[in-house]
Amino acid sequence: MKATIEVVCYKSKVLANNESPLMLRITKDRKLKYSSIGISVNPAHWDFEKNKPRRNCPDKARIEQIISEQIRKYREQILDFQAEDKEFTSTSLYDRVNNQIKRRTVSDLFKSHIANLKAQKRTGYALTFSELYNSLILFHGHLDIHFSDIDVTWLRHYEAWLRFRGSAENTIGKRFRTLRAVFNLAIEQGIVKAEYYPFKIYKVSKLHQTPAKRAISKEDIMKVINYQCTDPYDRLAVDLFTFGYFMGGINFGDMASLKSENIVDGRLVYIRRKSNHLFFKRDPAVGENFAAILKRTDIEKGVYN
Incomplete structure (x- = not known):
């Protein structure tokens, strides 16, 4: 009927x-x-x-x-x-x-998502959303609005506001990529209908500027690796740099969380805190290199020999 x-x-x-x-x-x-x-x-x-x-x-x-x-x-x-x-x-x-x-507001989703990321110990990723949240509060005054209120005009006003404040192009791009991720999450959770998705028209891809490459030569890298020093803290810095270099540029936060259990059959196996993805390195020397650092380090006592 x-x-x-x-x-x-x-x-x-x-x-x-x-x-x-x-x-x-x-x-x-x-x-x-x-x-x-x-x-x-x-x-x-x-x-x-x-x-x-x-x-x-x-x-x-x-x-x-x-x-x-x-x-x-x-x-x-x-x-x-x-x-x-x-x-x-x-x-x-x-x-x-x-x-x-009575659907949730933009503020509600931001707060719950940031709390979830912190609970997962993804503090760096949580900081990205916190920075966007604070920026949007400064821009709009509050976020007690619904996602359907964030339309193309709203996004353009936010972009103009960021430019007026002197934000760099890549910073603006980062803000909008993060906002797009929040909007996608809202659609996924049924907070807003997909028909209100503004990023089909407002393209975030335009907000990207390829930065100038910043790299040092292989020769200079070897100078650091082969640097001879007696100060234990200088030695720690060299060891960490060397380890990070040979492990393909492992994030320092991930490196600081490593334990001897992360060495499995001569391979480094760890979960990246930012993405929660599993990473591993096949370098057979990794176990030996990492063990050498641990041997000279007593983390609990704050001593490095």
Whole structure:
């Protein structure tokens, strides 16, 4: 049976101001579900045959706008159910729409995602989202908005604001790539519909500037590796540089977290904190090199011999 959505004046209930509440009535399979839309009218100003405010009703245009918006949300959800080939009742329809109305804000998702990353000990990645969150707060004043509010115009204003503050091109690109990741997460969690995705039009790829290559020669690298010193802290710096170089540029944060258990059959095996991906190096000398560092280091006592 087809569902019907309409707003009725609930005249059997009279409020203190002598008005009656307007109720959304959902009818499906001969079962009714009522929900207040938060406004009331004097029954004398309501046309009960046509279920709409009379011409002399105060604030008629505003009331009609609210009614139209309420009915539109339910009709859209009915179309979604039909597209998904899902059966629904008047109650399940109400519950689905009600959850959408109370969907999480941009601020809510940022805070929960940052907390999850910190719980996973992905502190560097969490910092990236925290920096974006703080930047957006400075730009907009607050993030108690919905993701559907972030459209192409909003993004362009944010880009212009960043440029006005003198942000570098790659910094702007990083901000927008992170914001795009948050928006994708919101779609994945059902917080916002994919149709509101603004990055189909606003291209983040344009916000990239290839930095000048910064590298030292192989000769200079070997000078560091072969540097002779007696100071234990200088020796530690050389050892860590050498280890990082031969391990393909391992992140220092990951290096600092390594233990002897990370050496498996002469290979370095570890999970990168930033991406949570498994990495390993096949260099047969890795076990020997790392063991040498550990032998000279007593981390618990802060001693390096």
